[in-house]
Amino acid sequence: MTGHRGTASIRDVARAAGVSYQTVSRVINDHPSVSPPTRQTVLDTIERLEYRPNRAARALAGGPVQSVTVLASNTSLYGFAAALEGIEEATREFGFVMGVRVVEPDTPAGVRDAVERAIEPAGAIIVIAFDKAGVDALASVPATVPVAAMVPAPTEGEHPARSSVWIDEYAAAKEATNYLLRLGHTTVHHLSIPSWTGATKRMLGWRSALQEAGLSVPKPLLAGWEASWGYEAGGKLAKKRDVTAVLCGNDDIAVGCIRAMHDAGRSVPEDVSIIGFDDVPLAQFYTPALTTVRQDFKALGRVCFAKLLSGLANGTREQRLRYPVAQLVIRESAGPPPKPSHRHATTLPAHGRAVPVNKRAFARLSKEK
Amino acid sequence: MTGHRGTASIRDVARAAGVSYQTVSRVINDHPSVSPPTRQTVLDTIERLEYRPNRAARALAGGPVQSVTVLASNTSLYGFAAALEGIEEATREFGFVMGVRVVEPDTPAGVRDAVERAIEPAGAIIVIAFDKAGVDALASVPATVPVAAMVPAPTEGEHPARSSVWIDEYAAAKEATNYLLRLGHTTVHHLSIPSWTGATKRMLGWRSALQEAGLSVPKPLLAGWEASWGYEAGGKLAKKRDVTAVLCGNDDIAVGCIRAMHDAGRSVPEDVSIIGFDDVPLAQFYTPALTTVRQDFKALGRVCFAKLLSGLANGTREQRLRYPVAQLVIRESAGPPPKPSHRHATTLPAHGRAVPVNKRAFARLSKEK
DNA sequence: AAGTCCGATGTGACCGATCACAATAGCCGA
DNA sequence: TCGGCTATTGTGATCGGTCACATCGGACTT
Numbered sequence: 001m002t003g004h005r006g007t008a009s010i011r012d013v014a015r016a017a018g019v020s021y022q023t024v025s026r027v028i029n030d031h032p033s034v035s036p037p038t039r040q041t042v043l044d045t046i047e048r049l050e051y052r053p054n055r056a057a058r059a060l061a062g063g064p065v066q067s068v069t070v071l072a073s074n075t076s077l078y079g080f081a082a083a084l085e086g087i088e089e090a091t092r093e094f095g096f097v098m099g100v101r102v103v104e105p106d107t108p109a110g111v112r113d114a115v116e117r118a119i120e121p122a123g124a125i126i127v128i129a130f131d132k133a134g135v136d137a138l139a140s141v142p143a144t145v146p147v148a149a150m151v152p153a154p155t156e157g158e159h160p161a162r163s164s165v166w167i168d169e170y171a172a173a174k175e176a177t178n179y180l181l182r183l184g185h186t187t188v189h190h191l192s193i194p195s196w197t198g199a200t201k202r203m204l205g206w207r208s209a210l211q212e213a214g215l216s217v218p219k220p221l222l223a224g225w226e227a228s229w230g231y232e233a234g235g236k237l238a239k240k241r242d243v244t245a246v247l248c249g250n251d252d253i254a255v256g257c258i259r260a261m262h263d264a265g266r267s268v269p270e271d272v273s274i275i276g277f278d279d280v281p282l283a284q285f286y287t288p289a290l291t292t293v294r295q296d297f298k299a300l301g302r303v304c305f306a307k308l309l310s311g312l313a314n315g316t317r318e319q320r321l322r323y324p325v326a327q328l329v330i331r332e333s334a335g336p337p338p339k340p341s342h343r344h345a346t347t348l349p350a351h352g353r354a355v356p357v358n359k360r361a362f363a364r365l366s367k368e369k
Numbered sequence: 370m371t372g373h374r375g376t377a378s379i380r381d382v383a384r385a386a387g388v389s390y391q392t393v394s395r396v397i398n399d400h401p402s403v404s405p406p407t408r409q410t411v412l413d414t415i416e417r418l419e420y421r422p423n424r425a426a427r428a429l430a431g432g433p434v435q436s437v438t439v440l441a442s443n444t445s446l447y448g449f450a451a452a453l454e455g456i457e458e459a460t461r462e463f464g465f466v467m468g469v470r471v472v473e474p475d476t477p478a479g480v481r482d483a484v485e486r487a488i489e490p491a492g493a494i495i496v497i498a499f500d501k502a503g504v505d506a507l508a509s510v511p512a513t514v515p516v517a518a519m520v521p522a523p524t525e526g527e528h529p530a531r532s533s534v535w536i537d538e539y540a541a542a543k544e545a546t547n548y549l550l551r552l553g554h555t556t557v558h559h560l561s562i563p564s565w566t567g568a569t570k571r572m573l574g575w576r577s578a579l580q581e582a583g584l585s586v587p588k589p590l591l592a593g594w595e596a597s598w599g600y601e602a603g604g605k606l607a608k609k610r611d612v613t614a615v616l617c618g619n620d621d622i623a624v625g626c627i628r629a630m631h632d633a634g635r636s637v638p639e640d641v642s643i644i645g646f647d648d649v650p651l652a653q654f655y656t657p658a659l660t661t662v663r664q665d666f667k668a669l670g671r672v673c674f675a676k677l678l679s680g681l682a683n684g685t686r687e688q689r690l691r692y693p694v695a696q697l698v699i700r701e702s703a704g705p706p707p708k709p710s711h712r713h714a715t716t717l718p719a720h721g722r723a724v725p726v727n728k729r730a731f732a733r734l735s736k737e738k
Numbered sequence: 739a740a741g742t743c744c745g746a747t748g749t750g751a752c753c754g755a756t757c758a759c760a761a762t763a764g765c766c767g768a
Numbered sequence: 769t770c771g772g773c774t775a776t777t778g779t780g781a782t783c784g785g786t787c788a789c790a791t792c793g794g795a796c797t798t
Contacts, residue, residue, distance in 0.1 A: 060753090255651055286655070425785090
């Protein structure tokens with residue numbers, strides 16, 4: 001073995017197989033002009049010597065890179081983390097290497113830098129563009145770099161070269177809203193995740209359901225991604241007596257909202273119905289268990305990688321990819337609205353059990369930020 | 370510019386600065402024998418040409434690699450995800466590139482393969498060895514590869530070359546247990562995360578508190594990492610009337626346990642007190658808000674990277690690293706035990722409000738797995 | 739004033755792969 | 769029988785860095 005680093009190189013394999021190093025290179029890159037017996041000999045030798053192509057050398061020489069860097073503004077929020085998990089699985093399956101780089105929002109220079117540093121070692125990029133930071137990053141990726149993106153919804157004038165994937169959530173948001181209306185609620189409010197385009201698909205689905213039912217559409221609140229935003233916005237909604245149903249942009253927001261309702265003395269689902277979005281693993285264990293719209297981000301991650309790969313493989317077998325579809329999961333956090341006769345007995349809701357306004361908790365949560 | 374790939378190379382910089390490429394190499398590697406004026410000229414040229422060293426070439430030539438691969442069995446459980454986040458931040462700060470590879474447990478070949486594939490592109494490795502899969506992976510890393518690990522507790526005969534970091538959680542677990550005892554509970558049960566060594570530090574802290582109080586130590590349940598395990602184990606504990614306080618190995622388990630208690634007709638914290646571990650971001654928004662032991666995994670991730678770096682920098686400034694310390698956070702899920710006189714009125718606890726056994730929910734949760 | 743040492747810089751080879759191009763062989767038809 | 773074509777294989781240069789070693793002054797010894 002020549003390489004003093006312990007691993008076999010392409011020339012070691014060539015020598016052992018009695019061919020030239022170029023032939024070995026052809027074999028590992030599936031080049032057509034290698035005779036079957038030669039190919040087999042080389043493959044056997046590769047196996048025997050436990051040879052693995054060196055990524056650095058390959059990248060340097062301009063060969064296929066087989067590594068991807070994921071750009072995201074966050075790695076621990078459920079949607080992002082689950083997507084990352086799916087991408088990782090897929091890269092592993094295809095022998096790719098996955099890198100991760102967080103892109104800091106709100107600093108144009110930072111975004112450029114992140115993109116640059118992501119391109120350099122990888123060659124291919126996946127952008128999780130659920131939020132503005134991601135979209136900015138996607139926009140800064142030069143056209144020469146293979147890229148795929150996970151987006152909240154298909155863009156109108158989608159650049160054909162920019163392949164993107166998304167979860168079909170419009171119908172499910174509509175269904176969730178209709179579900180609440182069927183339960184007897186006279187309207188449904190919406191605590192949305194932020195959107196830089198003015199409206200998310202889930203928001204449009206919600207709006208459409210209300211409009212089709214001939215109802216006026218309440219002003220949606222853009223509440224951020226985190227539970228604290230849900231709590232804050234929920235606190236405002238809790239003050240309005242006519243709010244009996246809230247569709248939240250994600251499960252964290254829903255949890256915050258439920259807590260805010262609780263602290264305001266309104267119980268869920270007896271007084272207010274709350275539906276989340278995502279179906280985080282814990283959703284079924286909360287009390288009340290969260291009625292929510294399931295989104296399979298892990299599958300989306302896999303699909304996204306597949307899309308990137310099909311772009312890389314330059315036109316071969318561009319099989320139709322199945323995009324995940326969101327799906328309403330009914331549990332406990334939504335139910336019929338309280339009886340109209342009880343509407344004004346705010347501190348003594350339907351069940352007749354007192355739910356005091358939890359002032360201490362309110363103070364604590366405000367303090368903890 | 371020579372490089373037809375658009376970026377400047379070390380030779381371009383050399384030509385522009387009027388020095389040899391080797392001098393440029395010396396400058397970017399902080400080699401001492403370069404005269405200050407020359408160094409400055411080169412640095413200016415680098416700036417002007419927007420030169421960035423090529424990772425692939427550097428790795429190929431055996432230079433400093435500046436990239437790390439994180440090996441973990443999971444990337445979305447809170448502790449793992451938060452640690453990853455911390456590592457990512459640190460790598461970004463130091464101009465490193467971070468890769469992630471999931472190591473599948475229970476397949477020795479898979480572990481070896483994961484390690485091998487992690488070493489190849491990176492050169493340095495961080496292992497999140499909170500669980501058995503991680504420990505196995507750590508064990509398979511060849512001694513020649515720079516590595517740092519995050520572990521649940523310092524190992525006894527710790528290999529000096531294997532640098533590892535951990536959170537000091539013993540005292541906090543003890544404090545949490547004592548807190549429950551002070552509230553009046555006659556004993557505290559423990560739903561532990563799994564341990565391959567027989568006992569986690571948090572388990573030892575809990576045990577020690579009980580022993581010092583002269584109490585007998587109940588058999589701990591090793592319940593896995595996920596909420597479903599907490600639910601299952603919690604269901605068993607709920608049947609025992611003398612269980613009034615449970616210390617859970619993490620917050621997810623705590624949530625599952627609370628739900629199990631709820632479904633068994635026992636409310637938290639009125640009938641049973643529950644304390645979690647980790648302080649996940651949502652802990653304060655749950656109802657009841659989780660009393661838990663905070664662990665700063667993000668900080669641990671940063672420390673771990675720092676440790677790896679100090680090993681890489683070969684002996685220079687090995688500053689004492691501050692390990693994170695776990696800390697009890699008191700919220701709502703733990704309180705005084707129910708009055709002894711009410712002990713047997715199981716369906717009508719202290720508050721006099723009926724909490725029916727939630728059979729439907731129980732069935733649903735069992736079905737959803 | 740000659741010899742020695744050291745700081746600063748330059749030259750050649752190499753890491754492990756790829757690309758472009760050359761070379762060899764075998765087969766066919768004219 | 770010979771030229772030409774194609775299928776297969778081999779050779780040299782290259783990617784962008786690093787390492788080992790050579791070179792060259794100038795300061796310091798003796």
